[in-house]
Amino acid sequence: MxxxxxxxxxxxxxxxxxxxxxxxxxxxxxxxxxxxxxxxxxxxxxxxxxxxxxxxxxxxxxxxxxxxxxxxxxxxxxxxxxxxxxxxxxxxxxxxxxxxxxxxxxxxxxxxxxxxxxxxxxxxxxxxxxxxxxxxxxxxxxxxSLQLTSGIEGLSVLKTTQASFLHLIFADKYTALPDTRERILATEVTALWRYSYESLYTLPQKPLYFTDKYLEVKTVLADTFFGPPNTGVYSPSVQNTLYLMAKATLNRFPDIAYVHLKMPNLHFLPVNISNKDGPIVKFEDDVYLPTDEPHGSIQASLSRLWSKL
Ligand SMILES: O=c1[nH]c(=O)c2[nH]c(=O)[nH]c2[nH]1
CATH class of the missing domain: 3.10.270.10 (Urate Oxidase;)
Structure with a gap:
């Protein structure tokens, strides 16, 4: 300003x-x-x-x-x-x-x-x-001169397998989280992307161009998160999945110069309940306690090295 x-x-x-x-x-x-x-x-x-x-x-x-x-x-x-x-x-x-x-x-x-x-x-x-x-x-x-940014707010997505979180090498005396080979991955994506049009006079003239783009970006983000319908795609961390989603967006849309993704890690905690006689509920990748407080907070942006931004 x-x-x-x-x-x-x-x-x-x-x-x-x-x-x-x-x-x-x-x-x-x-x-x-x-x-x-x-x-x-x-x-x-x-x-x-x-x-x-x-x-x-x-x-x-x-x-x-x-x-x-x-x-x-x-x-x-x-x-x-x-x-x-x-x-x-x-x-x-x-x-x-x-x-x-x-x-x-x-x-x-x-x-x-x-x-x-x-x-x-x-x-x-x-x-x-x-x-x-x-x-x-x-x-x-x-x-x-123009700066045009579009976004998605509140895209809630979840998958029930093909997600883990392993090899925490920073395990210290405060770390309690064990390696998790199987987990639910759930997030509410907030996405922002900036178009490369920098002037009112070079904008695409096609009606509803940006509405179509919005729908396509949403599809690319979701498809990258989920992977193919039958096999899915493995996620070693929210960080890696976020990065692949951002990269897919830049790779797919030449007129997008910058993308920012915010993906809270909405934890689904394993439920294990026992009383003095033994287990009432033993977690077998089936019963979870969904939470949103506290949640992991992961965000990153990606832009082209050679863009003018
Ligand atoms: O995908 C994850 N990224 C983290 O940074 C993190 N930290 C954590 O405790 N669990 C997870 N999961």
């Missing part, structure tokens, strides 16, 4: 509106409906230092106006568009419409409404809430 000198101090500021909720419906003449629900956050960089220093708000874009703009622009979108394209469209509006606005950050979380199937047929206008969420963030400067 750029700073300026104000009354002998270094000063940085931005202002915006958070959690603006909007839903948009599109209806085809054939009666097929499409719906999105977005939670929008906006942050503007602008020359409005006067409002901080004195009784002068003449340079301010009111945050109420930003909120209204979300609805006005949603109304103007006559065709369904990706959450990325809406974030870009909004950010672009703020930097071009307001002379004093030098940069805009727009982030959006999309609620996963999915079309339902009734009697084996996709419903024309019925939707149910899915689980993981699609996120997007567009950072746009007045010059037209």
């Amino acid at each position: 750029a700073h300026e000198v104000v009354e002998g101090f270094k000063f940085e500021q931005r202002h915006g509106k958070e959690r603006v909720r909007v839903a948009r419906v599109w209806k085809t003449p054939q009666g097929r409906h499409f719906v999105v629900e977005w939670r929008v956050g906006i942050s503007l960089f602008s020359d409005c230092v006067n409002s901080y220093l004195r009784d002068d708000n003449s340079d301010i874009v009111a945050t109420d106006t930003m909120k209204n703009t979300v609805y006005a622009k949603a109304k103007e979108c006559s065709d369904i568009l990706s959450v990325e394209d809406f974030a870009i469209l909004l950010a672009k509006h703020f930097v071009s419409f307001y002379q004093k606005v030098t940069g805009a950050i727009v982030n959006i979380v999309e609620k996963p409404w999915e079309r339902v199937t009734v009697d084996g047929q996709p419903h024309q206008h019925g939707f149910k809430l899915g689980s993981e969420k699609h996120t997007a963030e567009a950072i746009v400067q007045k010059s037209g």
Whole structure:
């Protein structure tokens, strides 16, 4: 964030509106409906230092106006568009419409409404809430430069075998964990990936390009986590699985320059219960105590060495 000198101090500021909720419906003449629900956050960089220093708000874009703009622009979108394209469209509006606005950050979380199937047929206008969420963030400067990041929040995945955690060579007097040859591997993936498009003028023009990409990235992440349907894939650690998922994403998508994965290790503890007469429950890779507190915390990012990032 750029700073300026104000009354002998270094000063940085931005202002915006958070959690603006909007839903948009599109209806085809054939009666097929499409719906999105977005939670929008906006942050503007602008020359409005006067409002901080004195009784002068003449340079301010009111945050109420930003909120209204979300609805006005949603109304103007006559065709369904990706959450990325809406974030870009909004950010672009703020930097071009307001002379004093030098940069805009727009982030959006999309609620996963999915079309339902009734009697084996996709419903024309019925939707149910899915689980993981699609996120997007567009950072746009007045010059037209762009930083576009997409993500997944809350992708919960679990496998019941082909996971171990061995060879803890750092075993010290505080280490109690034995080598685990068989375990449940469960996590809730948060993924972020940055596209290599760095200007508003070099973006792919194909409608729903970024929606398709989101679905493909999700598939690559999940397929790498699970492996082939019958045999699966061996995981020696969350770390290794995370790395393979990140690498598969960069290898598969040339226009993704950076990927960050956060994968908490949601432990499933073996259950062994005994009383004075002996075992009540003896763990045989079958009965577990699922926990999420405490959980392992593993995150990493991967980017191309030769990218401009
Ligand atoms: O996949 C794992 N990574 C770790 O770093 C770790 N630490 C631990 O106790 N169990 C596990 N499992």
